[in-house]
Amino acid sequence: MKAAAVDLAALVKAAREARERAYAPYSGFTVGAAILACDGTVFTGANVENASYGLTLCAERVALACAVAAGRRKFEALAVVAASATVPCGACLQSLAEFGTSWVLVLAGPEGPFHRLDLQALLPQPFALRGGNG
Numbered sequence: 001m002k003a004a005a006v007d008l009a010a011l012v013k014a015a016r017e018a019r020e021r022a023y024a025p026y027s028g029f030t031v032g033a034a035i036l037a038c039d040g041t042v043f044t045g046a047n048v049e050n051a052s053y054g055l056t057l058c059a060e061r062v063a064l065a066c067a068v069a070a071g072r073r074k075f076e077a078l079a080v081v082a083a084s085a086t087v088p089c090g091a092c093l094q095s096l097a098e099f100g101t102s103w104v105l106v107l108a109g110p111e112g113p114f115h116r117l118d119l120q121a122l123l124p125q126p127f128a129l130r131g132g133n134g
Protein backbone atom coordinates (compact mmCIF):
# COMPACT_ATOMS: atom_id res chain seq x y z
CA MET A 1 0.00 0.00 0.00
CA LYS A 2 1.42 3.37 -0.97
CA ALA A 3 1.21 6.27 1.44
CA ALA A 4 -0.88 8.24 -1.04
CA ALA A 5 -3.53 5.53 -0.88
CA VAL A 6 -3.65 5.51 2.90
CA ASP A 7 -6.86 6.77 4.44
CA LEU A 8 -5.24 9.26 6.77
CA ALA A 9 -8.58 10.50 8.08
CA ALA A 10 -9.45 6.99 9.24
CA LEU A 11 -6.07 6.70 10.92
CA VAL A 12 -6.63 9.99 12.76
CA LYS A 13 -10.05 8.72 13.87
CA ALA A 14 -8.44 5.59 15.32
CA ALA A 15 -5.88 7.74 17.16
CA ARG A 16 -8.63 9.96 18.54
CA GLU A 17 -10.43 6.90 19.89
CA ALA A 18 -7.20 5.56 21.39
CA ARG A 19 -6.59 8.88 23.12
CA GLU A 20 -9.73 8.31 25.16
CA ARG A 21 -7.96 5.37 26.80
CA ALA A 22 -4.83 7.31 27.80
CA TYR A 23 -3.62 7.06 31.38
CA ALA A 24 -2.33 10.52 32.20
CA PRO A 25 -3.20 11.32 35.84
CA TYR A 26 -0.08 13.46 36.37
CA SER A 27 0.11 15.70 33.33
CA GLY A 28 -3.45 15.47 32.08
CA PHE A 29 -1.88 15.48 28.60
CA THR A 30 -3.62 12.61 26.88
CA VAL A 31 -2.27 11.29 23.60
CA GLY A 32 -3.52 8.67 21.19
CA ALA A 33 -1.65 7.08 18.32
CA ALA A 34 -2.52 4.81 15.44
CA ILE A 35 -0.05 3.03 13.19
CA LEU A 36 -0.87 1.67 9.77
CA ALA A 37 1.16 -1.41 8.90
CA CYS A 38 1.90 -2.17 5.25
CA ASP A 39 -0.59 -5.05 5.31
CA GLY A 40 -3.37 -2.58 6.17
CA THR A 41 -3.63 -3.48 9.84
CA VAL A 42 -4.01 -0.58 12.29
CA PHE A 43 -2.47 -0.70 15.75
CA THR A 44 -3.33 1.86 18.38
CA GLY A 45 -1.74 3.11 21.56
CA ALA A 46 -2.22 5.71 24.25
CA ASN A 47 0.23 7.28 26.63
CA VAL A 48 0.69 5.50 29.95
CA GLU A 49 2.13 7.72 32.64
CA ASN A 50 3.91 6.56 35.77
CA ALA A 51 4.45 8.18 39.16
CA SER A 52 8.20 8.03 38.48
CA TYR A 53 7.70 10.08 35.28
CA GLY A 54 10.73 8.50 33.62
CA LEU A 55 8.83 5.25 33.10
CA THR A 56 6.05 6.98 31.21
CA LEU A 57 5.31 5.45 27.83
CA CYS A 58 4.41 7.65 24.88
CA ALA A 59 1.37 6.69 22.83
CA GLU A 60 3.48 6.36 19.69
CA ARG A 61 5.82 3.79 21.21
CA VAL A 62 2.92 1.88 22.79
CA ALA A 63 1.33 1.54 19.35
CA LEU A 64 4.67 0.61 17.78
CA ALA A 65 5.36 -2.04 20.42
CA CYS A 66 1.91 -3.55 19.88
CA ALA A 67 2.50 -3.70 16.13
CA VAL A 68 5.95 -5.24 16.45
CA ALA A 69 4.75 -7.74 19.04
CA ALA A 70 2.04 -8.75 16.56
CA GLY A 71 4.73 -9.52 14.01
CA ARG A 72 4.68 -6.41 11.86
CA ARG A 73 7.93 -4.82 10.71
CA LYS A 74 6.89 -2.61 7.78
CA PHE A 75 4.76 0.47 8.22
CA GLU A 76 3.19 3.25 6.21
CA ALA A 77 1.97 5.91 8.59
CA LEU A 78 1.49 7.07 12.15
CA ALA A 79 -1.26 9.36 13.39
CA VAL A 80 -0.86 11.19 16.68
CA VAL A 81 -3.67 13.04 18.44
CA ALA A 82 -3.27 15.31 21.46
CA ALA A 83 -4.90 18.48 22.77
CA SER A 84 -3.38 20.15 19.71
CA ALA A 85 -1.24 18.89 16.84
CA THR A 86 1.97 17.79 18.55
CA VAL A 87 5.19 16.47 17.05
CA PRO A 88 6.37 13.17 18.56
CA CYS A 89 9.32 13.40 20.96
CA GLY A 90 12.82 12.50 19.84
CA ALA A 91 12.70 9.06 21.45
CA CYS A 92 9.58 8.22 19.48
CA LEU A 93 11.04 9.52 16.22
CA GLN A 94 14.12 7.34 16.73
CA SER A 95 11.91 4.35 17.59
CA LEU A 96 9.95 4.82 14.37
CA ALA A 97 13.17 5.14 12.37
CA GLU A 98 14.19 1.69 13.59
CA PHE A 99 11.59 0.38 11.15
CA GLY A 100 12.34 2.67 8.22
CA THR A 101 12.49 6.35 7.45
CA SER A 102 9.63 6.67 4.97
CA TRP A 103 6.89 7.07 7.57
CA VAL A 104 4.09 9.52 6.92
CA LEU A 105 3.26 11.31 10.17
CA VAL A 106 -0.17 12.80 10.72
CA LEU A 107 -0.64 15.22 13.60
CA ALA A 108 -4.03 16.33 14.83
CA GLY A 109 -6.01 17.75 17.70
CA PRO A 110 -9.28 16.35 19.05
CA GLU A 111 -11.19 17.81 16.13
CA GLY A 112 -10.59 19.50 12.84
CA PRO A 113 -7.98 19.09 10.13
CA PHE A 114 -4.71 17.24 10.45
CA HIS A 115 -1.18 18.09 9.41
CA ARG A 116 0.93 15.73 7.38
CA LEU A 117 4.70 15.51 7.74
CA ASP A 118 7.36 13.02 6.81
CA LEU A 119 9.61 11.41 9.38
CA GLN A 120 12.67 12.35 7.33
CA ALA A 121 11.84 16.03 7.75
CA LEU A 122 11.79 15.72 11.53
CA LEU A 123 14.65 13.24 11.93
CA PRO A 124 16.88 13.50 8.86
CA GLN A 125 19.77 11.52 10.32
CA PRO A 126 18.57 8.88 12.78
CA PHE A 127 21.08 6.92 14.80
CA ALA A 128 21.85 3.62 13.08
CA LEU A 129 24.27 0.86 13.96
CA ARG A 130 24.11 -0.76 10.54
CA GLY A 131 24.84 2.35 8.52
CA GLY A 132 21.28 3.08 7.57
CA ASN A 133 17.70 2.42 8.51
CA GLY A 134 14.86 1.26 6.37
Ligand SMILES: [Zn+2]
Nearest residue numbers: 058088089092
Ligand atom coordinates in the same frame (compact mmCIF):
# COMPACT_ATOMS: atom_id res chain seq x y z
ZN1 LIG B 1 7.43 10.12 22.60
